[in-house]
Amino acid sequence: MNVSKKVCLALFAILALGLASCASTPEPLRITMEAQDIMWSLHEIQAKVNQPVELTIKNTGALDHDIVIEELGVDLLLSPGDVEIVNFTVDHAGTIEFICSIPGHEEAGMVGHIIISE
Secondary structure (H helix, E strand, C coil), rough: CHHHCCCCCHHHHHEEEEEECCCCEECCEEEEEEEEEEECCCCCCCCEECCCCEEEEEEECCEEEEEEEEEHCCEEEEECCCCCEEEEECCCEEEEEEEECCCCCCCCEEEEEEEECC
């Protein structure tokens, strides 16, 4: 085999490996959710296993709210007008709950789910 064929085969192998790694990494999911009085603008977020998620939470209401995602170790307080960004990646399929734990808010419906699928 001559040198030019070896170089072409090596370049092809590198390209194939690069494409394979791109195909196995899901695109990042960027979501914006609002905490309003007294509700979330989203009650369900869907992502894939190992997909990076950037969740922007805005408090557009007149009350304090927090977001608690116990399984991910998230507990953030947002005063009116605050914006917080949470980044996470989940390595298994399943459903993860998020709530506002301010007294009475969860009971009023500030509950949602992050659904992670294969």
